[in-house]
Amino acid sequence: MTISKSKTATIKLLDQYFTTAFSAPEGIPKLRELILSLAMRGQLVPQNPDDIPARDLLKDIETEKQRLIDEKKLKKSKPLPEITADEIPYDIPDSWQWVRLGDIFQLKSGYSFSKQDEIETGDFIYLKVGEMNLVENEIYIKTSSIYLKESEKVLSSLIPANSIIFPKRGGAIATNKKRLVTQPICVDTNIMSMICPRLIDLQFAYHWILSIDLARLNSGTSVPQINNKDLNPLLFPLPPLEEQERIVEKIETLMEKCDRLEKLHQEKEAKRLKIQIAVGDKLLKATDKKGFDDAWQFMRDNFETIYSVKENVKQLRQIILQLAVMGKLAPQDDNDKPAQQLLKDIEAEKQQLIKEGKIKKQKPLPEITPDEIPYDIPDSWEWVRLGDSMLKVTDGTHKSPINIQKGDFLYISAKNIKNEGISLDNVTYVTKEIHETIYSRCNPEFGDILYIKDGATTGIATINNLKEQFSMLSSVALIKQPRQIYNKFLLLSLKSPFFYKEIRADMSGVAITRVTLKKIKAFIVPLPPLEEQRRIVEKVDKMMKLCDELEEKITNQTEKQTSLLNALIAQI
Template sequence: MNAQDLKNSILQRAIEGKLVPQRKEEGTAKELLAEIRAEKARLVKEKKIKKSKPLPEITDEEKPFDIPASWEWVRLDTVTREIGDIDHKMPQTNPMGNIPFISPKDFTPTGIDFSNAKRIGEDDYNRLARKTTPEKGDIIFPRYGTIGVTRRVITNSKFIVSYSCCTIKMLSNSMDADYIDFVLKSPLITNEIHKYVNKTTQPNVGLKSIKMFLFPLPPLAEQHRIVAKIEEIRPDIDAYDKAQTQLQAIEQRFPDAMKKSLLQYAIEGKLVPQRKEEGTAKDLLVKIRAEKAQLIKEKKIKKTKPLPAITDDEKPFDIPDNWEWVHLDDIVIKDIKRGKSPTYTVKSNILVFAQKCNTKKGYIDLSLAKFLDEEKFKKYPATEYMINDDIIINSTGTGTLGRVGFFQKENLDDVIVPDSHVTIIRTSKNSYARYVFYVLKANQPIFERMGEGSTKQKELRPSSLASFVIPLPPLAEQHRIVAKLEELLPLCQQLAANP
């Protein structure tokens, strides 16, 4: 049960006469009705209110639940001083005016914000104001939009409410205004609204319908005790609400936090055990260097300048003894660089992978790719075509810089080239590209902060990526790490989808 359900349950028990016991000495609602009629008759005689039109009797079929024998079913208009609204004509707003003109948009979660409300002048106020102009203690009841989301007037300052609301004014002697307020917030009134709502272009509830709302009436003393009991338990409800809000926030964060934790455990060597028979990353590096040397000899890649040795200060955490810290450039077989600036056309046989293809949701969407002008295709050597298992890192763009994706295409014959806003990472055959992807994905928050240049166009430089240090396990362990991650990460997605 959430906090709102708990509030509704308590209010429902209150208006069913189940929150506090009945006391014979407090009299009956029938006796109270006589007092209410007498008070309203006096106000009519003093010309402070107009005489209400008779309302239909309440039939047994209308009564939604049983109430104590000492209570009575009445209509809302019976127990209020007056229910009314302003003239439907809109006033002329006046920045220099000093009278707030309130509508539901000025409602806060707990009250009314007068500071940003529209203002009107005295002339409009005098033209629109009636005896139902809001006063302290009254209840403002929206008739359009957020129908029935009431607010209590707690100020003596002069203001007016728009035609989208009505003002419910209280009797001073024979009713507890707080009890009326609680009834108006109860599930009963929600049902009454649904009963009477006009389903037009802008759903609304008419003034006459609001006056017809059913209202369970206890004796006055019992109204006071109901209010006191609700106020007594309100701090507990608020504490429950706060605790539930915190729990929901944790539940919402948990899948993402768990995903980050799994990735971090994986790259620290804590997700799967190390196995002596799988060798060491040092042995693996010998194979990778031999592979790169052969590619250089075949002139398939260029020899790069050696990077400085990795210092202890550059190592962000401890790794197992059989692992090695390496630069990203140490394990790639293609220069780490961006694609070319393309010339687009409406349709062609060549796709251009743009940064938006590397989606925020974490997958590659080639339907977002553009088409390359094939006249310009000759400037792209075959080594620049994107191939399966390439890792893509967005190099520019506020909100997209540093985003890491893993490239796979269904049709191997498709020719796709990267644009100048993405950087391609192509790993050695002696390392597992999927493992490297997860390492880089774990570091995505760091890449997002590594942009250099102006605020409007920060860039993640290829040289910064080339020198980035990553932890390298033996190849067999890389495969085991990926297998374990791909077993557990879907569970995080299930949690996110079904919190």
């Protein structure tokens, strides 16, 4: 048995690929695909001139088929078109043959048995598509929640051992599930089987079909489905039987290596996640400066390891926000006017606006109890209810007005509220008359906070970046802050993990879940001195910029690793 120089080079490159795949995104799944691709091209194991060539194997398969036809165990099928040169996708070894699937495999669909036939235990498994997802059925069909008793109909519907099954109807086709059958079973009409002849290795056929995307064969219209006419013409690369067995053995060896690589990768990610969570907890739960400084130093020392994937950087952003609203991100200054004094100034401003008729007097909200306070804050800070500390908390119109493609005033709803500001994509308009009615109650102005309070995107908050007047729907809350509260700091508070979690937990409703204005007004937020609010925002901005740079670095590394993988694939 000899190995060509090109095949030796291929095997060396494959070993090199294993090393590269560990660190590359999607490297291991791509490696599995590459192994199957090489296997089906005859490039994974050496050919042996002593093997019986595939052309002779085909003759034996045809003899076997004819015997089954003569014994009326198999129906004679119409001959399939000969394979043309234009159809051949890639070169295969001389001892192999290209054949059509329908010329060597028998396709058989299932049968729909009645509910009365279904039992919990019986003679034969009766499999439906959902049962393919059972843990025990991950590769081989071993069990089912439904069985059948032996009967003439059951026996005639059996899928024999040495078969491969897969979904043939419905959305399950897109899952590309394939399973091995090693005992006679029955399947329903949503499943098709590919019965493997005696002279073809079942495992080889299985690895081949794993490389086929069945979803692209869908010929259904309203309901996706795969029929015999879609599968029979497929080209199947047929090696000598002895080589099939060598290929299967090599595939299994390499896939076991992939499994070990995947396990190592998962363990590495689990360790990174564990460290990340531990660092976050230490930072957030530190009770003194030394504990916080130690945790911060540990994060800095291990920064490259902990935050080397984008998902972890996203968590870092959340930690930064939470530290910001806990008073742990920027230093306190004894010269700052304390929040207690700010509250007095806010109350004086509100009383003046009430006197001028610009805002309405609100009912006092309950005092904050010790049980409501979620975490400690600096002595110069205060916990406040949104309804008490804001000039106005309201929402848009509850009566959806007629809105048009062009009009006098913009009409803003939840779909327009984005983290970076108001999006005018797909925006609609209302007339001046409708706008004046809505705006008399809900008057968003430049710099106000807009907060989604209804639906799946509840919790998204932004600062109004439009200087023109516009109308709003009730899915968006308007929060007007006084001069003593920096809108960018208030935005950080509303976006902090604690506030977001509390808001989401307090949502209610049937068709559309929402958080009411009453609940929003009652929520508590931390209030630092105004000067510290600005220092916190400046610090957060700098750290978020570092997160942006870190994500860009990760993206560049990912692209570099992907390019290296693609270059290796191209060489192979």
